Amino acid sequence: MLKRFFLLCSGADLELLQKCANGEQNKYAGIGATVFFTALMATIAAAYALYTVFDNIYTAIFFGIIWGLLIFNLDRFIVSTIKKRESKRQELVQVLPRLLLAMIIAVVISKPLELKIFEKEINQILLTEKNQMTLDNKTQIAQQFTPEIDKINSEITSLKDEVTTKENEVNTLYETYIAEAEGRKGTKLIGKGPVYKEKREKHDAALAELNQLKKENTEKIKQKEIAIANLVENQKLKETQTQPIISSFDGLMARVNALNKLAWLPSFFIFLLFLAIETAPIFAKLISSKSEYDYKLENHESLVKTWIQQQVHQREAILQTDINLNDKVYSDLKTEEELYNYKQKMARNLMKLQADSFYKNQQEIL
Template sequence: MRSNRHPSIKIERFMLKKFFIICSGSDTDILNDCSIGEQNKYAGIGATVFFTAVMAFIAASYALYTVFDNYFTAIAFGFVWGLLIFNLDRFIVSTIKKRNSIIDELIQASPRIILAVIIAVVISKPLELKIFEKEINQVLLEQKNDLTLANQNQIAQQFSPNIEGLKNEITILQNEINTKETEVNTLYDTYISEAEGTAGTKLLGKGPVYKEKRDKHDAALLELQQLKTDNKTKIAQIETQIAQLKTNYNTQVITTQPIIDGFDGLMARVNALGTLPWLPSFFIFLLFLAIETSPIFAKLLSPKGEYDFKLEDTETAVKTWVDQKVYERQVLLQTDRTLNNKIYNDIAEEDELYNYKRKKARELMQLQADAFFKHQKNAL
């Protein structure tokens, strides 16, 4: 059993190590000829690059899920984002070369460090949203409650003046009835007092004055009954209008409430996170910043290793070969120029060439003179 398991474990470890070395962006051909320790160093750098990309994938997927509310879309875009971060980190690490001066190395790495800080911010923020999700939900709940009350008050301002106006009309109609009832009650007391002889003529019995006051009361009573009938009809109509306005108010509140309930998007959560204490978020950012910049600082702080010397040897060999080729071409060009100048100077002193060119020049001038003469003759 052991003899079968150990080779497979070694193969898996070897393949994993090769994968992480590829993630580090190093030259695998050169690194294969280096020591195991040197290979392990770059495998560790590659593992950091890989797991940073995995964290970027998780963070982007969660952030995009809060936007699209769809698992497949969030995972697809998150995977693309993870590949982008992986490529950037791999590029950053692979382009840092060991120099003979620490100052030169810091100058070389400074743009990469700035880019690493930006990537750390982008990666850490969505994960902060997930880590502090409960606290953010509490903040969003309070904000939603405030928005709900504010929304209800704003909608109420659209309906309250009309409702108050209609209620005032009901009050006026009811006051008319009350006033008329008071008048009828007063007339009733008057004619009763007249009949009892306690007021008016103070004659006991139902005389002419009593009859007059009784008729006046009865007429007022009929007016009161008619007024009640008319005003109750008007009040019922007004109450119907008030009920319709309240229904419209409730409908608008119900219609707008889903907008408030959906107030939990990415921007709302980022703003809610900003209202929480900054120290925990800052520590999370520092963690991802350390993860993101660790491959860079690992290469900066580590001394020149076997891989660095071999890589420098390969690069300088190519550079030397290119410089030599360029120099040889320059020497060849300069030699060719010198020879050409000497050859043409020698030819310029030969009489045969001089006479030949003199003859051709004379023929050319004769042709030009003949052509000019023919043109002038045609013009005349």
């Protein structure tokens, strides 16, 4: 039963193979097994590749099976359409397009399996890229908020400098009226005279202005610090919102690009392996000599071809005979007097009817 299944996979004529030797059947069973297992590997490869896309095992398996059946059908078609010819050159000409198709299939099958085989190395490359993307993302987001934050910090610094300048002014006035009271500066008279009172009033007025300025600037600074805190919070929120995009950067294209960054030699050998598997049936039929099955298939095709040619020739002969008979019949009819008189009578009646109809139409018009 398994042998018959593999023979079916080979695309050979089962009725002809049943009449062939056991060795011939085994050869085509081996070809069919290669076609089947290639399709099986294609199913696994496609299922894994689609799982990285859909992230759903059932969807991946469903479409993987469809892809495997497609590859199975293509391989079976390629193998079954290769026929032994009288000339090796003719065989090579018919094999070349099939080899090209087999190479394309080998690439399609091998690439997803390479992704699975080198999964750990690919994950390491993707992790490095994600970390770099996270840093770049934070830098880009910071560039959107940093100018505004720096501007507000500069305004806060200006407000603090304004308070400091006023404090220095008040301290200077304080030192001035104290020195006047002690007689070290100004009038150099010890005691609290009129000049002392004037300087004290200036100090007290400046101190009141300082207190008011501190109160106003403290409120302004508080508001600006709240604005900075909001900007920082928005910046972190944007980083949090964009991080899932970076975290999900492990799709099929990202993994293929990461695979291309690995050493090419292991991937190349895996590709060669699948190329050998895919082209093995083709080369097996190409290099093998004409076998029993080939002769029987050629004989069967020759019988069908001959029968078709006979049928076509027979139909052409019938057509030509019918044409000749019709020509002779109508040629003989041309010389018959009875047929001539009958047609003349009918033509005369037709012309009378036409004349009567024309006359009636003219009367209606008038």
